[in-house]
């Protein structure tokens with residue numbers, strides 16, 4: 194049985210006190226959703242310590258949105274994986290399309306970040322996904338395959354067993370356009386096959402999340418698909434009520 198996960202990527206939103214309120218709202222309503230759903234919130238770095246406090250005693254996990262590629266040292270403005278782990282993070286989002294697109298993150302950088310994450314016992318939520326041009330040219334399978342081969346294929350089997358993948362078509366992020374449930378299933382099944390080519394039966398255990406304008410009204414249909422194990426949620430994670438309602442989308 195694969196883990197069911199609903200992870201919230203708050204991006205660069207909320208002030209610290211607002212983030213704490215949001216986290217408290219998730220904790221307060223969490224009991225209304227099946228305990229089989231694993232909720233994760235990923236606030237900005239500046240909020241991590243305060244949000245960790247707000248999550249104390251609950252089963253809502255904390256994640257960061259990024260970490261540095263180096264362990265420590267003269268890297269002004271960077272935040273090390275050891276630092277976020279020390280604040281209570283269990284997860285770290287790596288390779289989000291916004292980081293690839295706006296901050297030039299390449300597979301070479303992401304390999305180093307993955308190494309840092311595992312060295313600090315963090316579970317990476319590794320994002321893959323094609324842009325609109327690539328989708329329209331029918332290249333989406335090749336794009337995600339390369340993103341997996343260049344990074345995930347470098348993991349040991351033990352590391353792979355502590356990995357979450359998020360498939361996020363760039364054309365669906367923050368645009369209101371969602372991949373159809375069938376489109377999501379098609380590529381999630383393909384991703385699982387690419388993972389199985391390298392890791393064999395362990396691929397059946399890897400949670401693959403869908404991300405891209407996922408909301409309470411479309412989550413249930415997408416999550417009902419066999420190879421969709423939950424969602425990485427952006428905009429709708431900023432309201433506790435919506436975030437929790439997405440978790441209620443699991444019927445299986």
Ligand code: PEP
Nearest residue numbers: 366367404405406427428
């Ligand atoms: C994201 O950026 O991870 C995301 C899925 O955003 P949104 O839900 O806002 O499309």
